[in-house]
Amino acid sequence: MAITLRVNRQAHTVDCAPNTLLVDVLREKLRLTGTHVGCDTSQCGACTVHVDGRSVKSCTMLAVEAADAEITTIEGLASSADGSSGRSGLADGGNLHPMQAAFQECHGLQCGFCTPGMVMSATDLCRRNPKPTEHEVRHWLEGNLCRCTGYHNIVKAVLAGAEAMGGKAK
Amino acid sequence: MSAQGFGASVRRKEDRRFLLGKGQYTDDITLPHQSYAVFVRSPHAHANLGAIDAAKAKAVPGVLAVLTGADVAAAGLGGIPCGWAVKSKDGSSMVEPPHPALAQGAVRHVGDPVAMVIADSKTAARAAAALVDVDYQVQPVAASITAATAADAPLVWPDAKGNVCFDWHLGDPASTDAAFAKAKHVVEIELTNSRVAPNAMEPRAAIGHYDAANDHTTLYTTSQNPHLIRLLMGAFTLKVPEHKLRVVAPDVGGGFGSKIYHYAEELLVAWASRVVGRPVKWTSDRMEAFVSDAHGRDHISKAQLALDANGKFLGLRVATLANIGAYLSTFAPAIPTYLYATLLSGPYDFPAIYAEVKAIFTHTVAVDAYRGAGRPEATYLLERLVDKAARQLGIDRIELRRKNLIRTDQFPYQTQVALAYDIGNYQATLDMALASIDHAGYDKRKQATEAKGKLRGFGISTYIEACGIAPSALVGALGARAGLYEAATVRVHPTGSVSVFTGTHSHGQGHETTFAQIISEKLGVPVENVEVVHGDTDRIPFGMGTYGSRSAAVGGSAIVKAIDKIVEKGKKIAAHLLEASAADVEFVDGKYRVVGTDRAKAFGEVAFAAYVPHNYPIETVEPGLEENAFYDPKNFTFPGGTHLVEVEVDPETGVVEIAEVAIADDVGVVINPMIVDGQAHGGLAQGIGQALLEEAVYDADGQLVNGSYLNYVMPRAADLPFFKVGNHVTACTHNPLGIKGVGETGAIGVPPAVINAVIDALAPLGVTDISMPATPEKVWRAIQAAKKGA
Ligand code: FES
Ligand code: FES
Secondary structure, three states, X not given: OEEEEEEOOEEEEEEOOOOOEXXXXXXXXXXXXXXXXXXXXXXXXXXXXXXXXXXXXXXXXXXXXXXXXXXXXXXXXOOOOOOOOOOOOOOOOOOOXXXXXXXXXXXXXXXXXXXXXXXXXXXXXXXXXXXXXXXXXXXXXXXXXXXXXXXXXXXXXXXXXXXXXXXXXX | OOXXXXXXXXXXXXXXXXXXXXXXXXXXXXXXOOEEEEEEEOOOOOEEEEEEEOHHHHOOOOEEEEEEHHHHHHOOOOOOOOOEOXXXXXXXXXXXXXXXXXXXXXXXXXXXXXXXXXXOOXXXXXXXXXXXXXXXXXXXXXXXXXXXXXXXXXXXXXXXXXXXXXXXXXXXXXXXXXXXXXXXXXXXXXXXXXXXXXOOOOOOEEEEEEEOOOOEEEEEEOOOOHHHHHHHHHHXXXXXXXXXXXXXXOEOOOOOOOOOOOOHHXXXXXXXXXXXXXXXXXXXXXXXXXXXXXXXXXXXXXXXXXXXXXXXXEEEEEEEEEEEEOOOOOOHHHOOOOOOHHHOOOOEOXXXXXXXXXXXXXOOOXXXXXXXXXXXXXXXXXXXXXXXXXXXXXXXXXXXXXXXXXXXHHOOXXXXXXXXXXXXXXXXXXXXXXXXXXXXXXXXXXXXXXXXXXXEEEEEEEEEOOEOOOXXXXXXXXXXXXXXXXXXXXXXXXXXXXXXXXXXXXOOOOHHHHHHHHHHHHHOOOHHHEEEEOOEOOOOOOOOOOOOOXXXXXXHHHHHHHHHHHHHHHHHHHHHHHOOOHHHEEEEOOEXXXXXXXXXXEHHHHHHHXXXXXXXXXXXXXXXXXXXXXXXXXXXXXXXXXXXXXXXXXXXXOOXXXXXXXXXXXXXXXXXXXXXXXXXXXXXXXXXXXXXXXXXXXXXXXXXXXXXXXXXXXXXXXXXXXXXXXXXXXXXOOOOOOEOOOOOHHHHHHHHHHHHHXXXXXXXXXXXXXXXXXXXXXXXXXXXXXXXXX
């Protein structure tokens, strides 16, 4: 079947089976390979994207379910509404989203595989809760696994990113 | 030398592409006309293979081929080789069973690949794989060390009597017996080092592409060491000369050891591409990864410590059984031997040590190096034993360690287990860690914990490890079937920018930044003008890859050697330009200068002259500015330090919470403190994971009972605190950078500190032992048992 998806502010019509997962359409049909697959049980969060601004594990959603929604992937984050504002004061704030810039500044990534999911999830947190505490960040990231960083610098990055996005951390 | 040189926390160059979703991992690559492979894997731990009926599978639309062990044999593909041969005590060779890429005759662990289905689409390949009908004749199973060493245990391999792969030893039994004979105290311990699954977040993947017109194969693979894979495939499995095989390891999403090895799937996609005439891609599912990636650890050990009346260590005896799985993975035999028993002296002055290690075949997936690889097992044993000795003798745990740590005036220190430590300062890291955790304030924190109705425990581990393995001649004598040097090319371009080609591979370590910092430090070139190339056998002359925390210590040293050659050649060019003698020219702050004058040429000017040799000593100096170097390490490097942990235990639920982690490491000279700290953080998380949460559990039938993320529990952000990380540097004495290595320290040092802290918390209740992982259930049961016993 043909479905039309709005991804990163562009409409794409793709042909796929009704049971195709959103992540597979993003990766295989649209070649948006920044969204990763780390598991087969919806546990790792590497596949996290925004659907109508909310973080969603794209391996848990059928592509058809997303047909009427606005989807943002890691590739589109910097040009989203609160994207590269240049007001972050962080390295490269000019063309990374403030949360992306905070991850670089705080060394919140190593192999980079969990990173798109972490950044998408963290951005959603900070839009809902502009001044998260360390405790809130750690619990919000419950759905995202990282095997490289021990989360130490990811948590620091999210706190810095929150501040850069406009909230002042508690 | 430069602001971006050693000691600068330069932000990582590689981050941009990862943060923008533009990393290129193997599964992100799509080749034209690509087909997809799915493997049929054994659901049984041990079975003889009858007929394989693929008729129904082949009838699925889109299926291109169904290949089995018979096809692998007919094609003449070689078995998956083992890269390290260990000899038993009696001089006999280890049992080295055949390891066909697809099972032939029998399957020996759940996940053993039986058939490979290749189709137009992943969906078709999956559907067809489910239709391959395999006649499994189920056989008896030995899925643990205990089961495999029982009398009348089923044999994994007929040649391996008692399932013993090798029965090896190290150290001097006679002097150790003598030490025990004169001991005032003997302390004994029996423990297991739990089996864990590495779980890099990127599952393994491989794409084979055979180009028939040029008779050339390209393999994209999730590997920590593409040249090693080319070496093994070229010589042993695919059997093609190097120039007909290109191995690319693009961005790789973590390895932790599990992506060192040559896996059957790499060979199979490369070969299958020839069979079907199209590129063949395979990407592991996570559940598939659990039963096909090599696991780590899995030891059962008994040890005895001999002490004199004052608590001075006299001797150590260790007997270890190491699960090696059903097949020998690439480095498997080296892990419980040369990377384990050689570390049993720890940071301590031991006059006598004797260790015996038996490697045991079981009906489980292979066990090989996982972050730390042998050193965590040695550290865990030693640090649990030292803590037990302190309790038994009534000596403070810190004091007992202080009494026995090798003193700074004892370096170089020859251990009784072959290794010779060049340098360290274990007292300094101990003091630093104690200050960092505010050990003096511990009692106050304990009171606060107790006021909440919980128990608090303090745990310590003083550890040593060995990295940057090690002179090729030595490891060759010990059974390694490869050299362990590293290669580098440094290419200075006409405008003075630099490309570095390294045989190591970065899969999270940040080489694109740290290696650029080496160039910046030595040549004064800004990191923005340095490109670091890795992961492609067509672009990099040679290399051995990344494991054992070797990249900076060995790979970085190779880069330095190449830089030195560049500097020397540049001197001759500069001397010509400056009309001086080369002997009078020095290279300082990125400039060639006539000593004692202000006459100088910038590095860029010299580089330009090398490529535009109009005014040039062409008779004596070749144009161009590019050098290769190979560096063979002179010794292992020996990072060490102290890891301290405080835990809070809820006696009602058994839940252990990590309250404080403070470590002080000595990893030698630090290039980029931000990256070094990050490596420590990651290692700590994996070490805490093993201590509290993780264990790969096989049942008696050889089924992996927790082979998915639903039930294999890894640390999440809320399970961990911020870590206090410190470094005290003593520079390695035998490599040009003074670097020791940082990749594994966290995973090595911290597990015994966690368990020692848990035991400390529970000691007032009468608990004396708890095994990894200290899950709430296990802790709760230990408390109940102690209560009953009391
Ligand atoms: S791939 Fe979606 S949660 Fe793991
Ligand atoms: S950075 Fe590697 S998994 Fe998070």
